[in-house]
Amino acid sequence: AQSVTQPDIHITVSEGASLELRCNYSYGATPYLFWYVQSPGQGLQLLLKYFSGDTLVQGIKGFEAEFKRSQSSFNLRKPSVHWSDAAEYFCAVGAYFDNTDKLIFGTGTRLQVFP
Amino acid sequence: DADVTQTPRNRITKTGKRIMLECSQTKGHDRMYWYRQDPGLGLRLIYYSFDVKDINKGEISDGYSVSRQAQAKFSLSLESAIPNQTALYFCATSDFASGVPYNEQFFGPGTRLTVL
Numbered sequence: 234a235q236s237v238t239q240p241d242i243h244i245t246v247s248e249g250a251s252l253e254l255r256c257n258y259s260y261g262a263t264p265y266l267f268w269y270v271q272s273p274g275q276g277l278q279l280l281l282k283y284f285s286g287d288t289l290v291q292g293i294k295g296f297e298a299e300f301k302r303s304q305s306s307f308n309l310r311k312p313s314v315h316w317s318d319a320a321e322y323f324c325a326v327g328a329y330f331d332n333t334d335k336l337i338f339g340t341g342t343r344l345q346v347f348p
Numbered sequence: 349d350a351d352v353t354q355t356p357r358n359r360i361t362k363t364g365k366r367i368m369l370e371c372s373q374t375k376g377h378d379r380m381y382w383y384r385q386d387p388g389l390g391l392r393l394i395y396y397s398f399d400v401k402d403i404n405k406g407e408i409s410d411g412y413s414v415s416r417q418a419q420a421k422f423s424l425s426l427e428s429a430i431p432n433q434t435a436l437y438f439c440a441t442s443d444f445a446s447g448v449p450y451n452e453q454f455f456g457p458g459t460r461l462t463v464l
Binding site for chain 2: 242267269274275276277278279282323333335336338339340341
């Protein structure tokens with residue numbers, strides 16, 4: 234079955250530290266992968282997406298993610314976290330089932346940033 | 349102005365009441381979606397519509413209904429609200445693009461619904 238796993242429910246980092254948020258997916262076909270960010274009181278905003286090509290994709294706000302097919306992973310990274318990055322982050326996979334395409338979300342990782 | 353708007357932004361209601369959440373978009377997208385978000389569960393799809401005449405159930409449609417009044421408007425109704433429908437509700441839109449099977453979805457700001 235199609236699924237997305239974000240193993241870390243909550244992560245805390247110091248401002249300026251590096252960040253990696255984990256995402257693993259289960260999908261039998263070519264995955265289409267997304268990372269969204271939800272700031273407090275806001276809707277979801279797309280950070281980056283992977284459809285094909287270069288497995289390292291760059292997104293907004295200095296984020297990047299690397300697709301590793303062998304590990305079924307699409308981890309999100311940032312070299313130096315800013316206090317404004319505190320938010321909830323969702324990984325998602327585009328899947329085709331029930332005769333239509335759908336977006337399957339992980340359960341999210343909440344990022345807390347200490348000064 | 350926001351491309352995807354939701355009204356109301358916050359709503360408190362009582363068990364058994366009928367409530368409607370509204371979504372409007374100015375992006376010109378054909379596809380619209382309703383999700384609910386619960387802590388620890390991520391976003392789950394309630395209903396989706398690929399055009400005005402196309403309505404489809406998502407994974408958690410029981411207790412909900414929808415109406416696609418126009419390309420730009422997609423409403424979610426709770427006919428008889430119950431406390432476990434307390435959640436954050438999001439509307440989203442996307443565009444169909446030939447050759448791109450999964451296009452980005454654009455989300456509204458959400459409606460926080462509390463059912464007492």
